[in-house]
């Protein structure tokens with residue numbers, strides 16, 4: 001029997017690359033379906049789930065700026081990329097019968113509803129999965145920061161960061177075989193040691209709002225539900 005979840009409401013952040021699978025670009029629908037299945041499992045435990053998905057599989061604003069382009073326009077393109085990914089994930093969730101809504105930080109009423117804190121909270125109270133598209137709606141930010149911001153706005157009990165590996169390591173475990181995985185860290189330790197888990201703005205925002213960050217592998221099937229039940233491998237960042 002499934003254990004009772006340790007969090008009631010969570011915000012899941014997945015990078016755009018997570019949707020890419022083994023392709024070099026874009027969306028692998030089978031990967032979107034797998035991530036959606038993990039979210040569906042969390043819903044079946046009664047956990048309220050908000051999602052922020054990045055856009056790096058399609059576009060990064062900094063890439064434009066580094067080639068002498070206009071950073072703000074590049075960031076606008078990056079935020080639009082997150083809308084594409086959000087629609088893909090909604091499609092996968094709806095296919096599985098999960099009631100899902102996309103709320104965008106940038107108004108595009110023909111495509112999805114616009115974000116408001118009240119609407120988002122209301123939908124989550126009703127048990128709908130809410131996908132927050134368009135990042136923060138502002139250039140010079142990232143979807144990590146958007147995830148921490150939305151987590152604070154909807155009163156999430158934890159911010160889940162789905163990554164390529166199963167937690168925060170002392171060094172890149174793909175390069176250093178002897179890298180140590182941390183079980184627990186404080187927000188301050190992550191900031192002071194410059195551990196590359198989420199950007200500084202996101203970690204600082206989570207810290208100020210007492211939101212634990214759970215770093216786990218997005219590729220571990222069922223891993224999300226396991227951690228929600230107090231099992232599974234992850235690093236917990238909390239003060």
Ligand code: UDP
Pocket residue numbers: 014015016017053054055056057059060061062074075076077078079081134135136137138139140141142143144146
């Ligand atoms: N972006 C932005 N403001 C935001 C969120 C994202 O300008 O609030 C842009 C930025 O250009 C970024 C791109 O969208 O490079 C994709 O987001 P991110 O790099 O966070 O995606 P991920 O790495 O998670 O796939």
